[in-house]
Amino acid sequence: MRRANMSLMLRSLRSGDPRSRARLATETGLSKGTTSTLIADLVGLGLVREDERERTGAVGRPGTAIAIDGGRVFGVGMEINVDYLALTVVDLRGRTVHSAVAALDIASTPVSEVLDQLARLIEDAIRLARARGGQIVGIGIGAPGIVDLDSGSVRFAPNLGWHGVAVARELAARLGPAAPPIRLENDSKLGAVAEFSVRENQEIEDLLYLSADVGVGAGIVAGGRLMRGWSGFSGEVGHLPIGPQGVACPCGRTGCWELNVGLNAFLALAAEPGDVVHDRSVPLEERLRILRGRADSGDGRVLAALSAIATNLSIGLSVLVDVLNPRMIVLGGYFPSFSDFLIAPITAALEARRMDLGSSAILVGSKLGLTSAARGGAQLVLEDVFDDPTLASAV
Amino acid sequence: MRRANMSLMLRSLRSGDPRSRARLATETGLSKGTTSTLIADLVGLGLVREDERERTGAVGRPGTAIAIDGGRVFGVGMEINVDYLALTVVDLRGRTVHSAVAALDIASTPVSEVLDQLARLIEDAIRLARARGGQIVGIGIGAPGIVDLDSGSVRFAPNLGWHGVAVARELAARLGPAAPPIRLENDSKLGAVAEFSVRENQEIEDLLYLSADVGVGAGIVAGGRLMRGWSGFSGEVGHLPIGPQGVACPCGRTGCWELNVGLNAFLALAAEPGDVVHDRSVPLEERLRILRGRADSGDGRVLAALSAIATNLSIGLSVLVDVLNPRMIVLGGYFPSFSDFLIAPITAALEARRMDLGSSAILVGSKLGLTSAARGGAQLVLEDVFDDPTLASAV
Numbered sequence: 180m181r182r183a184n185m186s187l188m189l190r191s192l193r194s195g196d197p198r199s200r201a202r203l204a205t206e207t208g209l210s211k212g213t214t215s216t217l218i219a220d221l222v223g224l225g226l227v228r229e230d231e232r233e234r235t236g237a238v239g240r241p242g243t244a245i246a247i248d249g250g251r252v253f254g255v256g257m258e259i260n261v262d263y264l265a266l267t268v269v270d271l272r273g274r275t276v277h278s279a280v281a282a283l284d285i286a287s288t289p290v291s292e293v294l295d296q297l298a299r300l301i302e303d304a305i306r307l308a309r310a311r312g313g314q315i316v317g318i319g320i321g322a323p324g325i326v327d328l329d330s331g332s333v334r335f336a337p338n339l340g341w342h343g344v345a346v347a348r349e350l351a352a353r354l355g356p357a358a359p360p361i362r363l364e365n366d367s368k369l370g371a372v373a374e375f376s377v378r379e380n381q382e383i384e385d386l387l388y389l390s391a392d393v394g395v396g397a398g399i400v401a402g403g404r405l406m407r408g409w410s411g412f413s414g415e416v417g418h419l420p421i422g423p424q425g426v427a428c429p430c431g432r433t434g435c436w437e438l439n440v441g442l443n444a445f446l447a448l449a450a451e452p453g454d455v456v457h458d459r460s461v462p463l464e465e466r467l468r469i470l471r472g473r474a475d476s477g478d479g480r481v482l483a484a485l486s487a488i489a490t491n492l493s494i495g496l497s498v499l500v501d502v503l504n505p506r507m508i509v510l511g512g513y514f515p516s517f518s519d520f521l522i523a524p525i526t527a528a529l530e531a532r533r534m535d536l537g538s539s540a541i542l543v544g545s546k547l548g549l550t551s552a553a554r555g556g557a558q559l560v561l562e563d564v565f566d567d568p569t570l571a572s573a574v
Numbered sequence: 575m576r577r578a579n580m581s582l583m584l585r586s587l588r589s590g591d592p593r594s595r596a597r598l599a600t601e602t603g604l605s606k607g608t609t610s611t612l613i614a615d616l617v618g619l620g621l622v623r624e625d626e627r628e629r630t631g632a633v634g635r636p637g638t639a640i641a642i643d644g645g646r647v648f649g650v651g652m653e654i655n656v657d658y659l660a661l662t663v664v665d666l667r668g669r670t671v672h673s674a675v676a677a678l679d680i681a682s683t684p685v686s687e688v689l690d691q692l693a694r695l696i697e698d699a700i701r702l703a704r705a706r707g708g709q710i711v712g713i714g715i716g717a718p719g720i721v722d723l724d725s726g727s728v729r730f731a732p733n734l735g736w737h738g739v740a741v742a743r744e745l746a747a748r749l750g751p752a753a754p755p756i757r758l759e760n761d762s763k764l765g766a767v768a769e770f771s772v773r774e775n776q777e778i779e780d781l782l783y784l785s786a787d788v789g790v791g792a793g794i795v796a797g798g799r800l801m802r803g804w805s806g807f808s809g810e811v812g813h814l815p816i817g818p819q820g821v822a823c824p825c826g827r828t829g830c831w832e833l834n835v836g837l838n839a840f841l842a843l844a845a846e847p848g849d850v851v852h853d854r855s856v857p858l859e860e861r862l863r864i865l866r867g868r869a870d871s872g873d874g875r876v877l878a879a880l881s882a883i884a885t886n887l888s889i890g891l892s893v894l895v896d897v898l899n900p901r902m903i904v905l906g907g908y909f910p911s912f913s914d915f916l917i918a919p920i921t922a923a924l925e926a927r928r929m930d931l932g933s934s935a936i937l938v939g940s941k942l943g944l945t946s947a948a949r950g951g952a953q954l955v956l957e958d959v960f961d962d963p964t965l966a967s968a969v
Contacts, residue, residue: 325929325930325933334930335929335930337929383804384804385803385804397897399897401796401801401803401808402799402801402802404797404799406796406797406801406898407797407899408780408796408898408899408900409778409779409780409899409900409901410899410901410930410933411899412899412930412933413796413897413898413899414897414899415896415897415899415929415933416896416897418896418929419893419896419897420889420892420893430929431929432927432929494815497815498814498815498893498897499897501810501811501813501814502792502794502808502809502810502811502814502893502894502897502898503801503803503808503897504802504803504804504805504806504807504808504809504810505803505804506804506805532815532827534720534730534732534810534813534825534826534827535720535729535730535805535807537720537729537804537805537806537807538720538805538807538810
């Protein structure tokens, strides 16, 4: 009961400005005495603070304003991708305090080594949190494939070549007993969670996020809720049979969509073999910057590649629009680097298929870029604190 | 507040057996006095009754058992389809008390005449309810197309040839001021609501319903909730670009899926022009019975048609499985008449594309058949009574 009331109070503080105990009591329906006790507890956990300055402009006697704090309560988000590992540290107010992307060709690296690197990145984040006098309440990790939520393991990630990797258990073993709890989720779903939380128009409840590295996946938010499917397998759109006919995919099927819209398809179209943009030891962000520069200077091959990607993207997006009717589609992964080359032709193609005004979707490039899945991972574990504030230890 | 508590009590009674006032008070957290008053109110509205017999087997003093009644509180559901109008009357306990299907070639009938016929069917239902000493609390109507919920109008229904038909307003004008409230929804979504409520395995939360008359549409239940999309346009799968290339569809696109899985495709494949099964003045159920008989007796043309339909269905269903990851797929419309010819080959095709155990979906034929959308419409308006029991007038 106390936990539920602390959760109610913390969520209430998340939306809106700092405000007095009296107003918080009215808003939550709790007594003034209970409200004061809960706020004292939340202050003790480092989750809220009393604002020094008096509130002004309010009717009645001004009181000390209570605000969400959480500047020392951190969620760590990570992404295991084909070409990189990403890490981001977010505080309880949603501010990113640290980000890192490390280039790594995961499919050709032994699994144990990838796990070692992940553990080292987490240890760095733990040190950073300690240096700020804070704590990490959890680690949310995204992986490009089918994930078992309960055990925190990757069941099948075709583009990593991973089958049955117990990520949470392996990392816990490396980090020791003091490690924060670890949660694993599909990367596109985490990306959708992150994009949904930073959307500008809060009235949008139906959002489709398309991740695009070597693999392509969708994260679906429907009616304001993440849609997982019965076994977390929803949004496996990279393997829809709308790609190049007859071409084999690592997933075991042929003709998968990601084979003509994924990163490898774009790179193959955009540059000769041997070109620096194919060198996986060069960070992906750097390679995308090079290609972006070429597009801006009118490189015919890059422009033709982007045109082909736009056409192929339109085919799959029109399927997703008909099935899901999203209000907003966010293009993630490598797409945002080329938004101004992709958005207009895709929007035109979707409009040409429109049956009714109500089927239009707003198409935008992600502002979170390659870090959106990691950010979503951090939000996932921070959300646990809003559900149960006692997960934060007393400061 | 009183309404909310009445709703809480009525919903509480919906699940589980008849039980005592004392137990209901415990379950709802309301005081015994409030519980007794609420039950008296609900009895007055004809929604619950006191069971004559004493409860047995319970610990403590046996009391009179309270049960949901509602045998005189009806919801009317209707479906406007390409080939027929369907009506069903369902009582508050979910029992169907009346059903009717009337053959009608709607695209070649003036809209006003269709509305006249709908009004007559509703008037019959109102008379039937009165004869049983009861009342109709609402009318839920499904239409095959894009529906505007707020105004109760059809925005675009390509297979009916309807653009902007104000169904609710037109029917209200025909029925007069005493008419029950009318709600309009997409037919496939209503079908999904109905199929979800009659599913045998209550643990299934993710269900895909495929309606199939001339048009094909999907109703999606995700995480136990109907997914509408931002403008109610989700599940427009009949117009996915996976049908016969280049063939024009009434929707304005070409190559739509319903052109090779819809009823017209099946009929064209299954029988020569001029055959009785093409005669739209013959009820659809009768025509399907004839074709089913031919399939059972080994008619090569019908069997080849069913084989082609199964193949074409597999293509679209594999797309929907990858996007939505449903636990169960219910084939509605004309499909259930041929379940044993369709389920096995489609299941095999989906299994061949399976990437992980977690992607398997259970495929079944609808048991509600052509009436599922109508049944869903009735449930929709009955649900309003569970939200606000005062919608039922005192008996």
